[in-house]
Amino acid sequence: xxxxxxxxxxxxxxxxxxxxxxxxxxxxxxxxxxxxxxxxxxxxxxxxxxxxxxxxxxxxxxxxxxxxxxxxxxxxxxxxxxxxxxxxxxxxxxxxxxxxxxxxxxxxxxxxxxxxxxxxxxxxxxxxxxxxxxxxxxxxxxxxxxxxxxxxxxxxxxxxxxxxxxxxxxxxxxxxxxxxxxxxxxxxxxxxxxxxxxxxxxxxxxxxxxxxxxxxxxxxxxxxxxxxxxxxxxxxxxxxxxxxxxxxxxxxxxxxxxxxxxxxxxxxxxxxxxxxxxxxxxxxxxxxxxxxxxxxxxxxxxxxxxxxxxxxxxxxxxxxxxxxxxxxxxxxxxxxxxxxxxxxxxxxxxxxxxxxxxxxxxxxxxxxxxxxxxxxxxxxxxxxxxxxxxxxxxxxxxxxxxxxxxxxxxxxxxxxxxxxxxxxxxxxxxxxxxxxxxxxxxxxxxxxxxxxxxxxxxxxxxxxxxxxxxxxxxxxxxxxxxxxxxxxxxxxxxxxxxxxxxxxxxxxxxxxxxxxxxxxxxxxxxxxxxxxxxxxxxxxxxxxxxxxxxxxxxxxxxxxxxxxxxxxxxxxxxxxxxxxxxxxxxxxxxxxxxxxxxxxxxxxxxxxxxxxxxxxxxxxxxxxxxxxxxxxxxxxxxxxxxxxxxxxxxxxxxxxxxxxxxxxxxxxxxxxxxxxxxxxxxxxxxxxxxxxxxxxxxxxxxxxxxxxxxxxxxxxxxxxxxxxx
Numbered sequence: 001x002x003x004x005x006x007x008x009x010x011x012x013x014x015x016x017x018x019x020x021x022x023x024x025x026x027x028x029x030x031x032x033x034x035x036x037x038x039x040x041x042x043x044x045x046x047x048x049x050x051x052x053x054x055x056x057x058x059x060x061x062x063x064x065x066x067x068x069x070x071x072x073x074x075x076x077x078x079x080x081x082x083x084x085x086x087x088x089x090x091x092x093x094x095x096x097x098x099x100x101x102x103x104x105x106x107x108x109x110x111x112x113x114x115x116x117x118x119x120x121x122x123x124x125x126x127x128x129x130x131x132x133x134x135x136x137x138x139x140x141x142x143x144x145x146x147x148x149x150x151x152x153x154x155x156x157x158x159x160x161x162x163x164x165x166x167x168x169x170x171x172x173x174x175x176x177x178x179x180x181x182x183x184x185x186x187x188x189x190x191x192x193x194x195x196x197x198x199x200x201x202x203x204x205x206x207x208x209x210x211x212x213x214x215x216x217x218x219x220x221x222x223x224x225x226x227x228x229x230x231x232x233x234x235x236x237x238x239x240x241x242x243x244x245x246x247x248x249x250x251x252x253x254x255x256x257x258x259x260x261x262x263x264x265x266x267x268x269x270x271x272x273x274x275x276x277x278x279x280x281x282x283x284x285x286x287x288x289x290x291x292x293x294x295x296x297x298x299x300x301x302x303x304x305x306x307x308x309x310x311x312x313x314x315x316x317x318x319x320x321x322x323x324x325x326x327x328x329x330x331x332x333x334x335x336x337x338x339x340x341x342x343x344x345x346x347x348x349x350x351x352x353x354x355x356x357x358x359x360x361x362x363x364x365x366x367x368x369x370x371x372x373x374x375x376x377x378x379x380x381x382x383x384x385x386x387x388x389x390x391x392x393x394x395x396x397x398x399x400x401x402x403x404x405x406x407x408x409x410x411x412x413x414x415x416x417x418x419x420x421x422x423x424x425x426x427x428x429x430x431x432x433x434x435x436x437x438x439x440x441x442x443x444x445x446x447x448x449x450x451x452x453x454x455x456x457x458x459x460x461x462x463x464x465x466x467x468x469x470x471x472x473x474x475x476x477x478x479x480x481x482x483x484x485x486x487x488x489x490x491x492x493x494x495x496x497x498x499x500x501x502x503x504x505x506x507x508x509x510x511x512x513x514x515x516x517x518x519x520x521x522x523x524x525x526x527x528x529x530x531x532x533x534x535x536x537x538x539x540x541x542x543x544x545x546x547x548x549x550x551x552x553x554x555x556x557x558x559x560x561x562x563x564x565x566x567x568x569x570x571x572x573x574x575x576x577x578x579x580x581x582x583x584x585x586x587x588x589x590x591x592x593x594x595x596x597x598x599x600x601x602x603x604x605x606x607x608x609x610x611x612x613x614x615x616x617x618x619x620x621x622x623x624x625x626x627x628x629x630x631x632x633x634x635x636x637x638x639x640x641x642x643x644x645x646x647x648x649x650x651x652x653x654x655x656x657x658x659x660x661x662x663x664x665x666x667x668x669x670x671x672x673x674x675x676x677x678x679x680x681x682x683x684x685x686x687x688x689x690x691x692x693x694x695x696x697x698x699x700x701x702x703x704x705x706x707x708x709x710x711x712x713x714x715x716x717x718x719x720x721x722x723x724x725x
Contacts, residue, residue: 053359054214075110095318099330123297131256145282174254216280226283450451453591457632467696476709483537603649616659619670636680
């Protein structure tokens with residue numbers, strides 16, 4: 001008994017010829033008033049006769065044809081059509097046909113947002129499951145041992161759940177990011193850098209993973225050995241969990257585990273003489289390759305709208321059908337020109353060709369146009385890739401007058417769709433109101449009685465972003481860096497120069513000896529921070545810093561010859577802060593001064609700040625606008641910190657620059673007058689007053705430079721952003 005087999009290949013037909021006297025083909029064909037002989041349109045096998053279907057005319061009711069713009073518009077049209085049923089059909093009586101299965105994600109998303117239960121029968125590809133991704137992450141780590149692979153593995157939700165189940169304390173993701181940003185490791189586990197306490201959580205996780213994968217270590221072995229070990233890893237990670245198979249995520253995970261286990265058992269049946277030897281990573285990748293084409297069907301739902309492919313649609317018995325992407329080249333499907341098998345040769349050989357596909361699809365449409373069905377046809381102007389689409393040619397299998405009307409309907413410019421009512425269950429803002437607003441600052445629990453000298457620059461740039469970063473402590477933390485950023489590069493230089501400033505070589509006037517000390521200290525710091533074999537980008541940056549330090553050594557030797565010596569280096573004013581009096585109330589000032597130099601035989605001193613930026617801007621460019629308004633108050637406020645040292649005599653201010661061009665390395669003094677410095681103090685007092693009054697609103701627009709990390713909170717660049725008031 002053949003049921004609904006309207007299209008079969010030549011090999012299957014030849015097989016049926018062997019039992020032709022015992023074959024009955026049952027084909028669904030709606031009656032058309034008894035005026036046509038439908039049986040004549042099929043061959044003895046029950047398959048469509050291509051010639052008989054080429055001239056069939058199709059009668060699409062105009063009210064059932066919808067034209068929309070793109071995939072999202074198609075998904076919304078489906079939901080609106082379902083809403084228009086007004087409850088006439090239950091969910092299980094409604095079917096959506098998908099000639100283009102790339103529309104499954106937007107359609108599923110739209111149905112979910114509208115609160116409409118749905119089910120795509122073929123399911124999701126297994127490579128999209130968490131189990132597949134876990135095995136892929138595990139293979140990557142076993143293969144390379146690199147940090148990126150380790151980070152991907154421990155961030156996997158299923159690995160995280162397993163670690164928590166074993167009693168691992170949370171917080172290792174933050175610790176991992178901090179460790180990476182401090183040390184930029186290439187590999188993980190061979191040598192732990194930095195302080196032992198900070199790396200302890202990561203070492204514990206690494207040891208757990210090493211124990212978990214003990215069977216997946218070593219060199220090439222018979223594949224069966226690693227297949228069994230992979231199965232044990234799977235049981236360890238998922239075996240403790242209880243799965244609720246009515247939940248989509250649990251159902252997908254459980255089905256994926258079963259598929260992996262079945263694949264492992266199947267591959268293990270290969271005879272020993274044919275069993276290849278592989279590394280652990282190769283074995284896992286062989287398993288993943290076998291799983292690549294597997295589909296995982298969703299959990300069965302009694303009341304859900306089914307989404308099915310085009311070929312399954314004619315056999316669906318749902319009375320309410322919605323067909324989307326009724327366009328070329330989806331319906332009818334095409335077999336494009338082939339160099340060795342052109343269309344006429346395919347037809348002569350009995351192979352699938354465009355005429356057979358056309359006939360098959362015309363037959364399918366006649367079943368979908370049956371009077372007892374309520375079928376809607378949605379035609380799109382654009383594909384999911386944004387390419388222009390044309391309607392299916394089957395829409396024009398009609399009398400000439402109808403063809404003309406449809407050509408006008410589907411080829412004239414598409415008018416913008418009128419705004420409809422919000423879909424049920426869908427999040428939507430009120431008319432004319434933007435849904436997202438910049439969150440307002442909240443009153444502080446404690447008054448601010450201490451400020452770092454670097455905070456003033458941030459407040460002057462934007463009070464609101466100052467509130468977010470300095471008072472709430474918000475900062476972006478991730479592990480996307482592949483080289484030292486500006487702060488890390490500057491910190492490395494500062495650490496080397498601090499060590500030099502505390503060494504017995506700091507009074508040397510010989511450039512070669514100073515440079516030798518710089519190189520020794522640089523190598524020590526790099527080895528301590530980044531290991532013996534840092535990443536290639538880090539090694540390049542270290543050599544760039546080495547060139548800058550060599551130029552600084554020449555400058556330092558010349559400066560010492562002029563009588564200047566380093567009196568203080570890396571002075572911290574946290575425990576003994578400076579202060580500035582504002583409205584008869586002191587505000588404590590904290591910070592760190594890189595260096596104070598004294599000229600021998602005088603009381604002349606200079607407060608110096610190291611700057612490693614490539615541009616090498618001077619104090620005037622970084623501290624003041626061309627108009628004279630202050631951008632930064634760091635150097636002027638150093639005077640208030642240095643007051644704790646009981647320094648007498650004149651004190652100069654300046655930058656010791658280490659820019660990209662070695663010839664620009666050296667001192668740039670700030671030639672500010674007493675009136676300039678008094679203006680800086682006045683600006684600092686005004687900032688302190690506003691901070692005390694908690695004036696952190698509104699955000700500065702346009703946003704200041706280098707504030708991208710806060711763009712999402714401040715809605716920078718968002719069209720229609722509600723203006724803060």
